Amino acid sequence: MLEIGSKGEYATRAMVYLARRYGRHTTSLTAIADEQRIPRRYLEQLIAELRKAGLIAATRGASGGYTLAKDPAEISLYDIVSVLEGPLMVQDCVENGRNACVFADECAVREVWTDLHQVIYDKLKSVTLKQLADRANQIRKEQNAKYAIYSRYPSEMVN
Amino acid sequence: MLEIGSKGEYATRAMVYLARRYGRHTTSLTAIADEQRIPRRYLEQLIAELRKAGLIAATRGASGGYTLAKDPAEISLYDIVSVLEGPLMVQDCVENGRNACVFADECAVREVWTDLHQVIYDKLKSVTLKQLADRANQIRKEQNAKYAIYSRYPSEMVN
DNA sequence: TTAATTCCTACCAATTTAGTAGGAATTGAA
DNA sequence: TTCAATTCCTACTAAATTGGTAGGAATTAA
Ligand code: FES
Ligand code: FES
Numbered sequence: 001m002l003e004i005g006s007k008g009e010y011a012t013r014a015m016v017y018l019a020r021r022y023g024r025h026t027t028s029l030t031a032i033a034d035e036q037r038i039p040r041r042y043l044e045q046l047i048a049e050l051r052k053a054g055l056i057a058a059t060r061g062a063s064g065g066y067t068l069a070k071d072p073a074e075i076s077l078y079d080i081v082s083v084l085e086g087p088l089m090v091q092d093c094v095e096n097g098r099n100a101c102v103f104a105d106e107c108a109v110r111e112v113w114t115d116l117h118q119v120i121y122d123k124l125k126s127v128t129l130k131q132l133a134d135r136a137n138q139i140r141k142e143q144n145a146k147y148a149i150y151s152r153y154p155s156e157m158v159n
Numbered sequence: 160m161l162e163i164g165s166k167g168e169y170a171t172r173a174m175v176y177l178a179r180r181y182g183r184h185t186t187s188l189t190a191i192a193d194e195q196r197i198p199r200r201y202l203e204q205l206i207a208e209l210r211k212a213g214l215i216a217a218t219r220g221a222s223g224g225y226t227l228a229k230d231p232a233e234i235s236l237y238d239i240v241s242v243l244e245g246p247l248m249v250q251d252c253v254e255n256g257r258n259a260c261v262f263a264d265e266c267a268v269r270e271v272w273t274d275l276h277q278v279i280y281d282k283l284k285s286v287t288l289k290q291l292a293d294r295a296n297q298i299r300k301e302q303n304a305k306y307a308i309y310s311r312y313p314s315e316m317v318n
Numbered sequence: 319t320t321a322a323t324t325c326c327t328a329c330c331a332a333t334t335t336a337g338t339a340g341g342a343a344t345t346g347a348a
Numbered sequence: 349t350t351c352a353a354t355t356c357c358t359a360c361t362a363a364a365t366t367g368g369t370a371g372g373a374a375t376t377a378a
Pocket of ligand 1 (some may be wrong): 101103105108109
């Protein structure tokens with residue numbers, strides 16, 4: 001119930017990955033797919049949609065690759081997921097007009113769907129890529145500190 | 160994205176309908192389906208599941224029908240929808256263990272999915288059938304007051 | 319020229335969704 | 349006893365969605 005599919009998950013992980021490299025070199029599709037363990041040919045299609053939506057910029061040809069098209073602080077989780085899975089739509093009747101249920105505005109249930117829609121939207125819209133990237137960096141740092149006791153070579157940053 | 164299907168919607172509307180009649184006579188499938196504009200043979204299957212889940216009680220035979228198995232105040236919106244559409248599962252990795260993503264507990268994104276899971280769950284669990292039924296009655300009352308100016312026969316209560 | 323890379327389009331199997339359908343079993347009432 | 353109303357059980361299905369795979373053209377740095 002109310003699941004986010006693999007598209008949304010893959011796209012988000014890929015975007016966080018790019019956010020952590022924002023301002024540096026571009027990253028190739030293969031690199032993202034390998035490090036994030038995402039099927040390459042599938043991710044390719046997802047990235048194509050993110051590019052069409054203006055969230056990702058591409059450089060073609062040899063040594064080309066992808067990079068974020070905007071500052072990570074300007075991209076929300078909602079922006080990403082809605083590209084891949086369509087706009088948030090808990091129930092059709094929440095968007096008053098299109099495919100509204102028979103009882104439309106005289107329906108008590110509809111008010112709750114609307115509330116639910118709002119809390120989901122607020123949460124997804126409030127999270128920025130910058131926050132996610134910062135948090136990912138922080139986690140990685142903690143992990144490295146932990147393993148530094150045993151090894152001089154901390155696990156590669158993969159996320 | 161994150162849609163609740165017709166099952167969840169139909170089931171919820173049917174349950175609110177039953178809640179508004181709780182403590183009185185049982186209601187036949189046909190009556191519910193007709194008044195709520197839900198395909199009868201389809202609703203039949205939904206109600207079967209709600210019964211197996213212990214939310215609805217049935218009386219068989221002529222002049223039989225359905226009624227809520229518990230007090231409306233004891234049934235939440237989550238209880239209803241989860242029967243029809245399965246438990247809330249924003250992402251598999253939120254339920255730590257089963258089908259978790261590769262990076263599991265070293266993943267920043269996972270924390271957000273978990274937050275999202277929580278706000279959705281809290282909202283759905285906080286709404287009881289009693290609240291919905293009361294609100295539906297209130298709306299109907301307002302509608303009747305409105306139309307009483309024009310007619311002595313207010314529109315039938317359908318929800 | 320070549321190798322690496324993005325870009326475009328088509329295809330596919332499995333699952334889910336949103337129902338439809340037939341008929342058996344139960345029961346109150348005539 | 350019979351009948352009509354009703355729930356109960358099981359099977360079927362068309363269309364859409366999901367989660368990919370696949371082939372090859374276009375672009376560009378070296
Ligand atoms: S109007 Fe959509 S559930 Fe009633
Ligand atoms: S562990 Fe599920 S998104 Fe990373």
